[in-house]
Amino acid sequence: MSTPAAPGVEGVFLRDMTLEDVPAVNALEQRLFPADAWPLQMFLDELSQTTTRRYLVAETSSGIVGYAGLMCIEPIADVQTIAVVPELEGRGIGSALLTQLIEEARRRRAEDVLLEVRADNPRAQQLYLRFGFEQIHLRRKYYRDGVDALIMRLQLTGPSAAPTTEAGRP
Template sequence: MTAEDVPVVHALERRLFPADAWPAEMFSAELAQPVCWYWVAEQEGAVVGYAGLMCLRPVGDVQTIAVLPEHEGRGIGSDLLRTLHGKAAELGATEVLLEVRADNPRAQQLYRRFGYEQIHTRPRYYRDGTDALIMRLELAAPEPPAAPTTPTEGGR
């Protein structure tokens, strides 16, 4: 995501999350943070989804993830989530956390497919009083580097 994407993303945000939409300034501020990374998903030149990650090693935190309803079921949300996980792992995170609305079973199902487990509930977290489920994914530990091999002299 770039600064040029913010107006389009903000319009989608207001459409998708009318009760909890971030102000455009928040997206701009997030893009300026050295610990935050954001992506957009495009199809035929139009933004159809977006996602953001904050990472303060060893924890990655999904800040937002959204896909237009008419584009759901095409793997876009999964691709965005994989991108967030990859960046978190690259930055040294060992776990990823997120909040999801208790009344959003479709998103919860996506996260569970990826191995997230609910670890807590935040009562009345959202502006309209809906609870947030706190979910956690333990990232696979990176493979340790191979032991250096010492060449031997001679041989058969």
């Protein structure tokens, strides 16, 4: 079943990723992350772990334009991947995908959502900050090309927990 991505994102629908989507998602992965692309088998392995994973695709009438995945082993959820084709960035697709991942983490009773983001990707960093993520650590030379990773966390429980939000708004 697919649902509209977000009220302002016309013509884009989100749905669970299927095995049939993996070739198209892998092609996007290779295009978007040439230095750090996951191999096709990794997507297949991730999709087979339904008790701890959830993967989504964003699609239009012309095909898949984004994807995202979450691993949740209580009490921690981890955003494994999130990507949107550059030609559609800034239209709310990444926000819609991230909203769904955070909602899934809540359903699975996670206390925190963690992620790594490239230090040279300010657009993604701003998205995560709008959702209430905070930087908690730096992993030097984490990516294959030597770029550092910022480790970010969103607390879902406790006194500083973020309320259920979309794009960081209550």
